[in-house]
Amino acid sequence: MEAVLNVTFFQELLLSTIRMATPILIVALAELYSERAGQVNIGLDGIMAFGALVGFLTSYITGSPYLGILAGAVGGLLINMVYAFCTITLGAEQIVYGMAINIFAPALASFIYKIYFGISSTLAQATLMKVMPIPFLSKIPVLGPVLFNHTIIVYLTYLLVPFTYLFFTKTKPGLNYRAVGEYPKAAESLGINVVRQKYIASMICGALAGIGGAYLTTCYISTYSDGVVSGRGFIALSAVIFGRWMPGGVLLAALLFGFTDALQLRFQVMSSATPYQLLAMIPYLSTLFVLAFLGIKKAGPKANGKPYFREER
């Protein structure tokens, strides 16, 4: 046991944390963009599953994981338009339609997979995206490989955090965007197109969540199987609450979950006597605990989850 607790171990652990946190972070940011416009979308898990399949298929057929990521974004965006149309245009309950996506999208993904590959016991393999070490920076001892030896998706995802922060706090479109989630009627009275903004938010959410799903099958593991998402969408959802609807907070939350996930995988390797199901519960349990202790105070956008009708009396 002592032998493994050396520098390499921690380096590996941190590297793995960054990698594991990436899909959660990107999907949590997806949700952040959605909720800032008042659209609670609990269908993240479903969108991810669909993105995972579309990404994998594209990568498998074309041989390019980059196209896979792109396809994942388009797929996620399209599937989320079902949710957007029902909740924005028709004013339906957001939770119900988010749940509908969670049921419908993975089933559709599974269906498409079986049509394409038939029912066989061997899993189709696609090429994984290659890491792109950043010159010089990746040569820094210990931290270099941890932070600067990843796929481009990882870099972009982490860069999205400061970008999102700047967008919402320093720019006019960001301010208008937030107003829609806080008080849509006021926003409308100031000439902001609330419906359009909500659609844009849902498109961003769908695309990012789709990328999050595609990341799993193009950068993380090279196959698609049902349940590949395994609740990451819900963890991302809680990361938004834990992160207090701020990009920095969301980053912290994603890193925490990434860390516990990376840790439990190492525990699995180290103590084969412990049933792995118990250890696999750690990230989910930590989510539960964090939410129980920190998720009490509601601090999200005021009009979050409420349907908006312009001519409501």
Add this chain to the structure above:
Amino acid sequence: MKEFLRMENMSKKFGEVYANREINLSIMEGEVHTLLGENGAGKSTLMNILTGLYQPTGGSIYLHGKKVKIDSPSKAVKLGIGMVHQHFMLVEALTVFENIILGITKDKSIFIKKDAIKNEILELADRYGLDIEIDKAITEISVGAQQRVEILKALYRGAELLILDEPTAALTDIEVEGLFKIIRKLTAENKSVIFISHKMREVLEISDRITILRTGQTIKTLTKDKTEEAELANLMIGKELVSSEYKKVMKTKENILSLEQVSFNKTSKHNGISEISLNVGKGEILGIAGVDGNGQSQLAQIVTGVIAPDSGNVILNTNKIAKFAPIDFINSNVSHIPEDRNKMGLIGNMSVRENLILKSLNKKRISAGKGLYLKRKAIALYAKEMKEKYDIRCASIDMELRNLSGGNQQKIVLARELEEEPKLLVAVHPTRGLDIGATKYVHDKMIDSRDKGCGILLISADFDEVLKLSDRIAVMFEGQVVGVYSGENPPINEISLAMSGKAK
């Protein structure tokens, strides 16, 4: 004077119901034009059309004589029409500055050029005497200040016509004075103002012309100099309104409610009360005057059992209250007209019938086995009886409550709270948001109950209402009772001073 805006034959239908029917309205440059009408007369609908929130079913709008189509709020903003809504359209999570610049694309930059825009705003504020604290969060500033932010917001967007919807409803007398000064500055610069209110005194003070709306139609446009209060009131409700003067009761009988040194959240000036001692006699109305948010809500909640005081005694009908729970107060026949009927008084998604029986579910008449089985027919019968008796105007007793007008909703509260002939009635802002007709109805009913021996604690931010109804008047300021006065020939100046914390 030139005409700024004209609306011709404006109509708006919601389903089969006309909210506006062929309304004509003309606004001159530099005038204050008042829209007068009861709730549901169509004022808000008309203004929502003008600001592009609603699309009219028919009619046309002319701006400087040219026909325009206002198909979105941004179009209205572009045409120079700004509105300060009764419920402010301010985003609480943002600062004053951010609220003012929301949705604006004056300069092309994506980023907010804070300093430059700020100077521009402050200059504008200075010009019209709008005193604002630009970097504070909306939640940190007073209602009056929020209103100034709203006005500035409209002006910053280049408003030539400013619509003020019930702007004085939440203001103190001093703040109203300030608002009127601002309005006069606006009209001096040839800007037009549409003023919506049903407070006659104010309407006659500030308006140049007055247009009266009733049941969605234009009744008449009058110039201020050629009219008077009584004429306006009669035109507004469509019949002669006999304004009643209520007799005051002077003899102090035994007390139904006594408070001895009662405190709650003592350190808070706005959300607590500090060592209050008060008595309410049987068959007497004790009015609490004071600017909203000086502990009145907490007082009302203590004497209805919603919250328990930190210290002091509450004596109800000679019994000292040990446990504070609403059910015990209800069982001791205490009735409550809560301050916000939509939050505490009624359930919007339930029917009229259901709302009427909420408090009496255990009664034999309503149910068998203490609420285990509801007697449908008996309830329907009872609801219909109440509908007649309290003149609740609704299509059916199974209608969802939220579709009723404010006045009719309040009548349901009255029916439920007064039908059992309470010993004590706690009425908080009983006529807030109601029109003249409904207000008179509520007042008559309260006086009726008083004459039957019910003690009434009336809490109202409407000073005129307190003066009119109270047999005795207590003034609250920053959680304390700063004076108790007789309701007959009350010393109005002295009370006003006490309300602003300047009592001797």
